[in-house]
Amino acid sequence: MSGERSGAGDGADKWPLDLEGVTETVVTTRGPNGRWNAAALGVHAPTSEEGAAPTARTFGNTRTRRNFAREAGGYVHFTDDPLLFVEAALSVREQDDPVLPETGAWVRVDVERVDAETSDGTRVETWSLDAAESAVVEEQVPRFDRGRAAVVEATVAASRLDVPAFDTETLHERLDFFGETARTCGGARVHEALDRLQELVSWRDRGE
């Protein structure tokens, strides 16, 4: 493992990349059973306000929300592994260690709830993420990969299937489009992730 960054000072320099917009990450948080639960987490770049930290939102009373509230921290992982993302977002995945093996870089964060509101019946809480420690595990040549991106979009659509505010037919159309894109453009790992997603969501069943 290379590029460990820790020590005192402002947490901003401990993020292992320049955040911009929203980055889809996988966070691990420690549950009451002592095991680390992996879940998808969209990390928002800090606002231009000086000293502002990145933020993330939890939707409803998820494991991540409960663990954030109790433990006030977690490990944010940057990755482009589509199978990890599907499992983190749509299934319960736990392990004994906080750091996931499929990660490109991780950041241990201290979290604090900075906002809460109820939107369409769902409790949305906003958390600030203050980097306490981080490590770069593996860097890569940057690239555009439609297959991996399609798995992320399909996962986002799938995670909204049970949310009343979203139209089910529209979500199914998106799942079909992204499923086709992932099959056409993806390699072996993308196909594995797509198979797992279809297993977890069963959207192929709708016409049967």
Next chain:
Amino acid sequence: MSGERSGAGDGADKWPLDLEGVTETVVTTRGPNGRWNAAALGVHAPTSEEGAAPTARTFGNTRTRRNFAREAGGYVHFTDDPLLFVEAALSVREQDDPVLPETGAWVRVDVERVDAETSDGTRVETWSLDAAESAVVEEQVPRFDRGRAAVVEATVAASRLDVPAFDTETLHERLDFFGETARTCGGARVHEALDRLQELVSWRDRGE
């Protein structure tokens, strides 16, 4: 510039990353005016056939097709820069040097036409890409970025607007969805790319 790879031997070890599925790249090819034209190019990982090279297809009599046929080569660039991708795919961008400044890695390839067919009235030619030389310019922590991915998908949809085989209304719906995703999830560079795309395609005009 680090990681130059060249010399004799099989070209497979000169690709600066493991190809899988289709990777969206930007290729520069030398035109009759001596300048290098940038265009989008989907690079397909080699088949399992031993010694097979990656391939790419050209659709219609594009600059890339004509330059490939005349020069038998070009420079493939791996990047995640959304503005470069939009301009390469949807406008004419030329420069004096073969290597683009926004690249994470480049590969000089020797190309050979290995297949040609006509599909829905469009001449589709398949080219093998044999790596002759490459360099890694900059590596990054891998991440999922819905904003950047949305710009790529919007660009793909925009590039099909004039192709009769695709339904215009469906393409506009996709442009709306990906435009919204790029606005919501993207940072400054994604917004810049989206502005440029809207300038080049004018899809906002349809209801006006």
